[in-house]
Amino acid sequence: MTQKKPITVAITGAAGNIAYSLIFRICSGELFGNDQPFNLSLIDIEPALPALEGLVMELQDSNFRLINKTICTTDPFEGFRDADYAILLGSYPRNKNQTRKDLLGKNVSIFKIQGKALSFVAKKTVKVVVVGNPVNTNALVTAKYAENIPKENIVALTRLDMNRSISQLSRKLNKNVSNIKNVFTWGNHSASQFVDLSNGYLLEGSKKTPLTELVEKEWTYGEFQTTNQTRGKAVILKRGRSSAGSAANAVIDLLKSWIYGTETYVSMGVISDNNPYNVPENLIFSFPCTCKNGSWKISKDLKPNDFCKKMIKKNVDELVSERNIAFGLLQD
Amino acid sequence: MTQKKPITVAITGAAGNIAYSLIFRICSGELFGNDQPFNLSLIDIEPALPALEGLVMELQDSNFRLINKTICTTDPFEGFRDADYAILLGSYPRNKNQTRKDLLGKNVSIFKIQGKALSFVAKKTVKVVVVGNPVNTNALVTAKYAENIPKENIVALTRLDMNRSISQLSRKLNKNVSNIKNVFTWGNHSASQFVDLSNGYLLEGSKKTPLTELVEKEWTYGEFQTTNQTRGKAVILKRGRSSAGSAANAVIDLLKSWIYGTETYVSMGVISDNNPYNVPENLIFSFPCTCKNGSWKISKDLKPNDFCKKMIKKNVDELVSERNIAFGLLQD
Structure with a gap:
């Protein structure tokens, strides 16, 4: 050999x-x-x-x-x-x-x-x-x-945010994590992040059930979001230390997707290009991506609803502001 | 499926x-x-x-x-x-x-x-x-x-002791760990442990070179032993914390050997039975073992030299003493 x-x-x-x-x-x-x-x-x-x-x-x-x-x-x-x-x-x-x-x-x-x-x-x-x-x-x-x-x-890395949202859905629906597909986060890895399950589905055998049919709208836009946003803090409260093992695991998941490919959407914080989601160029933004042959691609055929568009905008604004501060400091 | x-x-x-x-x-x-x-x-x-x-x-x-x-x-x-x-x-x-x-x-x-x-x-x-x-x-x-x-x-678990000894030999000989075979520890997981390389060899291609031909006797019975005995403390001194990752790894190595089998000797702390090494019954003692079909077997065809026999005896004495104290306390 x-x-x-x-x-x-x-x-x-x-x-x-x-x-x-x-x-x-x-x-x-x-x-x-x-x-x-x-x-x-x-x-x-x-x-x-x-x-x-x-x-x-x-x-x-x-x-x-x-x-x-x-x-x-x-x-x-x-x-x-x-x-x-x-x-x-x-x-x-x-x-x-x-x-x-x-x-x-x-x-x-x-x-x-x-x-x-x-x-x-x-x-x-x-x-x-x-x-x-x-x-x-x-x-x-x-x-x-x-x-x-x-x-x-x-x-x-925004994969931990995605993994946490799938973890939540797994508990909510009492299904294995591997049955939950196409859930991802938009935007910044911060409290502004928005988890989008509107394209997600539960896969059982060959049957796909849209997640929107399985969970309440109120939960989707309420508890689901806040639990995800505050999950890191919740782990620290219990462990007394930050979530190292699950962060490391998310790095491995991200790299496996990137290197070996993926058939469904995964969250990746990537450089924004021309996209239908009104995310301006030159931001690193968490998008739904698919990977093949070691390259990622932003999925561009999604139709975010109005609330989601608003949340994308909020994340854009936050990241533009961070960028302005950061690039301003770089000129000092 | x-x-x-x-x-x-x-x-x-x-x-x-x-x-x-x-x-x-x-x-x-x-x-x-x-x-x-x-x-x-x-x-x-x-x-x-x-x-x-x-x-x-x-x-x-x-x-x-x-x-x-x-x-x-x-x-x-x-x-x-x-x-x-x-x-x-x-x-x-x-x-x-x-x-x-x-x-x-x-x-x-x-x-x-x-x-x-x-x-x-x-x-x-x-x-x-x-x-x-x-x-x-x-x-x-x-x-x-x-x-x-x-x-x-x-x-x-005495596998970490064995792994540490192979790690040492790997550095000493500047060879990959996977080239070093049949090195193991006898006895107690304590400062009395004795690493035995007298049956060990360096495997390169199909060529087996006895380790005794590659390292000095003085090193084998001196630095090699003391470095192994004090390796845990040395890691703590550097990390400020005990060696958790390598201990966990040794657990995985031990279980892989036990479950999936092994072709060369591995260190396992197992119940002593009738054996040619003068280890009395009813002790948990680190022996050179091989595993097959989910069972381990003490290798009984080795010929320990006089020094090794003395070290086995030292470990027996220590473990008998521990057993006497422990079983005495159990009767209290």
Whole structure:
């Protein structure tokens, strides 16, 4: 058997909790396949380096045969070298007394450098998943500075929002998650996000029942939305820690969809282009996408109702405002 | 396609860190297969129930289609009901000012109840993996009270010790972990453990080179042993937290070996029977085992050298002493 050539997977915030949940699953071969060796490039800030070395010791002690080489670094220009995949988990965390502008300011400078580094040293075909919040604008800043990388290659994680909505519907309908299709979120990964189930259906055998026939309108536009918006906080209240395992899982789900394709809609935060939903160009926006041969495509044949259009508009406004602040700061 | 009947997987200490690393990997289908649905039975102490509920929320939000039903409970008589697999992660942690007797005392009472519960409510064919320390004696106590369960079904995790030794050899020889075969640990999962590489070899293509030809004797009986013994502490020093991810990984490795079989020796802490190594009966002792059709077998054709025999004796003495303390406490 000829061995496949190793691919390179770079991860920022690699000493953090999401990374700890993500990396062991990647190393098990679950994402890239049991015959695909890889180089791991683990990136984090200086104070996190000891923890990162501890993680590397644990990866060694897990006897993962697919790991070809591992490096730890604080320098994205070293860490992203020849990357086939870059998973950007790290970001500047929100503090209590911080304005949105302060938060954006801290993150803009991180993702500007990372965008430049990706542009200079990563493969031109690199697939980039941005996870650190505010994720849509962080991804947009990355795309802006990653001049040599097609903007299509940079995707913001909104899959956890979609997964949470399917999780809710699964409990509401008492059906397996795998029976619920074509539910997704529009817009920003923030409290403004809008979950759209108007195209969704319950699949049982070959029978498709529209979700709108199965759940009440009041619930759809009320509790369903607010539960999704506040799910992250609800997990923190119970666990005392943020939802690392399910976030890592959403990264894997997103990449599986992107790499291996999907037959139904999935949520992906992608660069907006000419689209029938009045989302202006040059935003990273969560759209219903389908994937094939390693590329995503925005589904353009949906007919959002008036309420949905209003929510899309709200998300556009919010993201334009974030973009204006972020790009303004970049000129300072 | 006919769907497989769900199996039941019970996990104690389910709100802890090893569980958090383990459960997502199990739920991904990695261990029991992509077509094997399961019930999750999550067991922990009362104060951990909120965290456990948070974990369940995250599992829901991960859209794991293989999960059939999940329960959270503090009661092993509920938690182990109909279990096909029981993974006992929870134990009473070691405190600084605690004697070995105190520590054993706390744990003996936990594993006595769990043994009884397994005996009463689990499937007779249940496979039990004990992870909580002191793991050998905890497993022995479990076996003693699980009267209806064959003692062969209860195994103590010593796989992490084996994995760590292969990890060391991999770095020493600059070879992939998968090239290193038949290295294992004897005895107790404690500082007395002895890593035996005298039967090990480096496999390259079809060429087998004995490890004894590749590493120095001094290293084999010196640094190699001490590094393995202190590896857990070394990880804690770097990470500031104990090695949860690699411990969870070792549980998966052990169960894969046990369920799917193995062609070379693996470390398993199993009930001692008539064996040529002078290990008396009625101890849970790490032996070199091979597995086939869901059963393990101690490899009985090895020829330990004098030093190894001395180390086996040391481990026997330590475990007999632990057993005497533990069983003495059980009579109180």
